[in-house]
Amino acid sequence: MSALAAEHNAVNLGQGFPDYSMSEQLISLVNEAMTKGFNQYVPMQGYMPLREALAIKIQSLYQTVVSPDTQITITPGGTYAIYTALTALLQPGDEAIIFEPAYDSYIPNVEVNGAAPVLIELKFPQYKIDWNEVRQKISPKTKVIMLNSPHNPTGSVLTEHDIRELRSVVAGKDIFICSDEVYEHLIFDDIPHQSILRYPDLLEKSFVCFSFGKVYHCTGWKLGYCISSPQLMNEFRKVHQFNCFSCHTPSQVGLSKYISDPGSYLSLPSFMQEKRDYFARLMQGSKFKLLNSYGSYFVCAAYDQISDEPDTQFSIRITKEYGVASIPVSVFYRSATDNKVVRFCFAKKKETLEAAVERLMAVT
Numbered sequence: 001m002s003a004l005a006a007e008h009n010a011v012n013l014g015q016g017f018p019d020y021s022m023s024e025q026l027i028s029l030v031n032e033a034m035t036k037g038f039n040q041y042v043p044m045q046g047y048m049p050l051r052e053a054l055a056i057k058i059q060s061l062y063q064t065v066v067s068p069d070t071q072i073t074i075t076p077g078g079t080y081a082i083y084t085a086l087t088a089l090l091q092p093g094d095e096a097i098i099f100e101p102a103y104d105s106y107i108p109n110v111e112v113n114g115a116a117p118v119l120i121e122l123k124f125p126q127y128k129i130d131w132n133e134v135r136q137k138i139s140p141k142t143k144v145i146m147l148n149s150p151h152n153p154t155g156s157v158l159t160e161h162d163i164r165e166l167r168s169v170v171a172g173k174d175i176f177i178c179s180d181e182v183y184e185h186l187i188f189d190d191i192p193h194q195s196i197l198r199y200p201d202l203l204e205k206s207f208v209c210f211s212f213g214k215v216y217h218c219t220g221w222k223l224g225y226c227i228s229s230p231q232l233m234n235e236f237r238k239v240h241q242f243n244c245f246s247c248h249t250p251s252q253v254g255l256s257k258y259i260s261d262p263g264s265y266l267s268l269p270s271f272m273q274e275k276r277d278y279f280a281r282l283m284q285g286s287k288f289k290l291l292n293s294y295g296s297y298f299v300c301a302a303y304d305q306i307s308d309e310p311d312t313q314f315s316i317r318i319t320k321e322y323g324v325a326s327i328p329v330s331v332f333y334r335s336a337t338d339n340k341v342v343r344f345c346f347a348k349k350k351e352t353l354e355a356a357v358e359r360l361m362a363v364t
């Protein structure tokens with residue numbers, strides 16, 4: 001859709017990346033790190049002061065103590081952390097439960113390890129997990145449950161109820177959790193982020209994956225981290241050691257200083273909520289019906305008052321004819337389930353959102 005957007009000079013609300021600038025302070029800190037000579041490999045677990053700063057942040061946000069030495073590994077992005085976690089866990093013949101719509105790397109990451117994805121659709125239009133269906137789909141082969149909150153593409157978030165259900169589903173079973181929390185701080189309406197890090201009993205059997213790029217508006221940095229129990233992290237590092245080994249040093253040095261100030265992340269929920277609310281206000285007069293988004297960069301919009309075309313066709317036509325790119329949500333399902341919704345990314349400058357909505361108003 002980004003290529004099509006460029007071809008048709010469309011406003012690109014499709015792909016999930018910010019078009020506004022990131023923190024000048026963070027850029028200066030990375031520049032300073034380079035100038036001061038932090039340009040060689042750091043240990044494969046990551047730059048220790050960054051892991052220490054993360055441990056402090058985790059304790060203050062989630063009241064959980066994690067060891068910077070044995071439980072945190074810095075990775076080249078969230079996607080890599082997820083791949084590495086699944087590779088550490090899965091053997092041929094295993095099954096992995098994946099909720100759809102799903103971020104596009106999960107299924108290939110499971111299959112490349114010889115395991116089988118077991119797909120469960122989130123209940124439209126709230127995109128909630130049906131835990132009874134999860135219970136039905138658990139088998140002796142189930143090795144992992146893949147979670148994502150805040151959720152791409154729908155903006156749904158896990159609740160305390162979900163955590164209770166999760167706990168009861170995995171209790172006494174050899175089932176692990178891979179929790180994709182790359183949109184950690186991008187959660188709205190004062191809803192607490194139900195991070196697995198809040199729950200030491202669940203963390204014992206989890207890999208929790210994060211992305212600096214996503215939360216600090218620098219997706220091109222491709223830097224993230226994974227948190228787990230010491231035993232599981234040991235397995236994770238066996239894969240990481242011979243894959244990426246060590247991540248970009250100056251960025252880690254810069255981030256270690258930047259995140260030491262809690263303001264750097266405590267300001268993020270309201271920053272992104274303002275964008276969600278601004279986009280929603282602008283869209284009020286349009287024929288699109290925005291679904292609820294409680295977190296992430298994204299909001300889904302139903303277009304059934306406009307057309308009954310398949311969502312892929314609709315998305316392409318709106319890009320070509322009206323000059324606004326979106327992502328059809330059916331592409332996040334293996335079986336292309338089409339609820340006639342498209343995803344818009346609101347992590348954009350006000351001017352970009354205004355330009356897009358001006359065009360979307362004309363869609364009738």
Ligand SMILES: Cc1ncc(COP(=O)(O)O)c(C=O)c1O
Pocket residue numbers: 016076077078079080103148151152180182210211212213214219222223224
């Ligand atoms: C749910 C989800 N997980 C992971 C990622 C990727 O994170 P990173 O760029 O740090 O690999 C994305 C990016 O779109 C995402 O939406």
